[in-house]
Amino acid sequence: MTNSSLPRTSTYTQRVEFGDCDPAGIVWFPHFFRWIDAASRHFFISCGVPSWQETTTTLGVIGTPLVDTQAQFTKTATYGDVLVITTSITEWRNKSFVQDHRIHRGEDAIMSCQEVRIFAGVKKDSPSSIYAMPIAPSIRSLCE
Amino acid sequence: MTNSSLPRTSTYTQRVEFGDCDPAGIVWFPHFFRWIDAASRHFFISCGVPSWQETTTTLGVIGTPLVDTQAQFTKTATYGDVLVITTSITEWRNKSFVQDHRIHRGEDAIMSCQEVRIFAGVKKDSPSSIYAMPIAPSIRSLCE
Amino acid sequence: MTNSSLPRTSTYTQRVEFGDCDPAGIVWFPHFFRWIDAASRHFFISCGVPSWQETTTTLGVIGTPLVDTQAQFTKTATYGDVLVITTSITEWRNKSFVQDHRIHRGEDAIMSCQEVRIFAGVKKDSPSSIYAMPIAPSIRSLCE
Amino acid sequence: MTNSSLPRTSTYTQRVEFGDCDPAGIVWFPHFFRWIDAASRHFFISCGVPSWQETTTTLGVIGTPLVDTQAQFTKTATYGDVLVITTSITEWRNKSFVQDHRIHRGEDAIMSCQEVRIFAGVKKDSPSSIYAMPIAPSIRSLCE
Structure with a gap:
């Protein structure tokens, strides 16, 4: 038995501040x-x-802008709370x-979110125009 | 002929800034x-x-927090752009x-968003706990 | 009699929002x-x-980052308020x-701020390193 | 020999993000x-x-709003950087x-800031009006 069906996950910890x-x-x-x-x-x-600064040079990928998002808010949070965000990629297109x-926040589910994102390149002649690049195998293989 | 099938709409204009x-x-x-x-x-x-400051006192409504949101991003925007947001209520529950x-931005569709919101009250014994109040007829009648 | 002692001013209007x-x-x-x-x-x-997008190309000026700021907060503001910011350049170095x-906010003084800013260029070999350029006469003459 | 002349300091670590x-x-x-x-x-x-949530009830202190600030920006920072903020109180009035x-950021000085703040109470009849309270000895003694 392998863990092939389990996507990679990362966790990101965020303090909630007064502001x-x-x-x-x-x-x-x-x-x-x-x-x-x-x-x-x-x-x-x-x-x-690698960082987007680096992939801008190596692959032409400037980042992963959002195309579509859905979010559900379950409980509120306030300052002093410590939130943990668990992230995975559930589908590759x-x-x-x-x-x-x-x-x-501990056991409490606060919010969940499903995003569709692209790997964006910039059009040479129009620096504020971005487009969806085919997903670089070198990136995908690191993330699966 | 009536305008009963047309929901009220409002428009909100937003400059995009460098930051x-x-x-x-x-x-x-x-x-x-x-x-x-x-x-x-x-x-x-x-x-x-009335403002939420006023409805907090009169109706116990502190605002309209978000429960669920979906958004689609169609085109990018940058600083110097002027965006117009057209808002309506498409369903009352x-x-x-x-x-x-x-x-x-002018004719360009930049983004669209569908939100589920509640009219929130605050639990007396727990000021950071909010709950969904039945929609006040005095509010709804103003908005239809 | 001339207005030579009066600097140019601009005004910027800002609504205060709930968030x-x-x-x-x-x-x-x-x-x-x-x-x-x-x-x-x-x-x-x-x-x-011209916009910083344009001066980046024409003059190498990417913007006017802040070097030093001082601010005094006199009165509070809240959402629903409309604030007017009056801006001038009081010294050229x-x-x-x-x-x-x-x-x-109307007659009420809310805040004042004195900033030292530079016209920034970017070092070719290190895009996140900026430096203070001599002030372009073509810009200064427009602002006096 | 005592450390009586050294003020307490705290450190706060902040990642810089893309946004x-x-x-x-x-x-x-x-x-x-x-x-x-x-x-x-x-x-x-x-x-x-204690948290401002607690001092609001016990002391009437809702927080420490800013009255006056001065800041000097020495070097730029970008995403991926980890910043450490060292904080102390240098004068009690x-x-x-x-x-x-x-x-x-490591050895690099990025920015420094000197703030004048108050311990604020709220006027009962005007919740958005705040005023400077005499500094509570119970708070000051914890901070020296």
Whole structure:
């Protein structure tokens, strides 16, 4: 028996700060997306993928912008809380992938999120135009 | 002929600033959620609903936290762009509602988002615990 | 009589949103710096200086990073407030300038800020290293 | 010989993330203030001061808003960097205190900041109005 059916996971720990909370005293939801974006990048780092600074030069990959996201908010969090984000890639497509994030505070499920992201290249003649590159085998093999 | 089939809509205009953009030179996606949250609140203001500061006292409603969200990112935006967010409520449920947001830059569709939100009350004995209140008819009637 | 002693000023209007406020119900101070940074850039736009995207190509100027800042917080602000930031350049030095920002809500002085900024170039061999360029006469003459 | 002349210090570690960086690829400066605000609060936690949630009830202290700040930016930082913020209180006044923050990346000095803050109470009849309370001896004695 192998672990071939289990995707790699990474964990990312985030303290909640006073300034992350709104007048209701709870985390203002856009901050969850800030942390998930960081967890997304750390997944690749934990797999040994070079930084986007490096892949910009070597592969033309400037990062993994978001195409589509779904999120469910289950419990609130407040400052002083420590959140753990567990991240994995649950599906590989030709030019995109699905990344799953689960945020917990101890046993409590706080939020979950399913993202479709691409590996983006930049059009030479239009630096603010990005496009989905075919997924580089050298990156995918590190992440599976 | 009536306009009964057309939901109310509001529009919210947002400049994109330098600091909203990431090293790829495009809007970092969590900022879109900041603007959508603002557009969500402005929808209620445009319908004549009092501020959450006031409804906290009068109805016990502290705001409309997010339960679930889905978003599709179609085109990138960068600083100097002016974005218009068009917001409507597309479904009323007993204790939640669905709010739809469309972001355009001129004719270009940049992003769309469908949110499930609640009208939240606070538990007296636990100020950071919120719960979904039945939707106040005085609010709903202003918004339809 | 001339207006030679009066510096140019620009004004930048900013709504305060729910998510800009902290658990005390008031603007969390780092947001004032976000708005001041936007006001700083809009000053140059209002003077007719091209965008940093354009000056990156034409002059090698990627923007005006901050070297030193001082700020005084006089009154609090909360969501629903509309703030007006009045910006001027009060001193030109060889490789830096002093920019002054005053934030008001109607008659109320909310915050003031004095910044030392540079016009930054990027070192070719080290894209994350920036340095202070001599101030381009073509920019300065537009701003005086 | 005693260490009576050395103020207490705390350290706060902060990763720099992709989304903290601007189109120039470096940390957008308002984020430094976000981190300094967190370091400010952690100083009190490290001294054993209860959370602001608790002091709101026990002492009427809702937090330590900023009155005045000065900051010097020495070197840039980018994503992947790990920053350490060293915090101390360098002066106690009747109704305010001076807090000093130094940000380093390894040996590199990135930024320093001197803040004047107050311990704030809220006016009962006007929840968004705050005022400077005399500094509670029970807090000060923990921090010296």
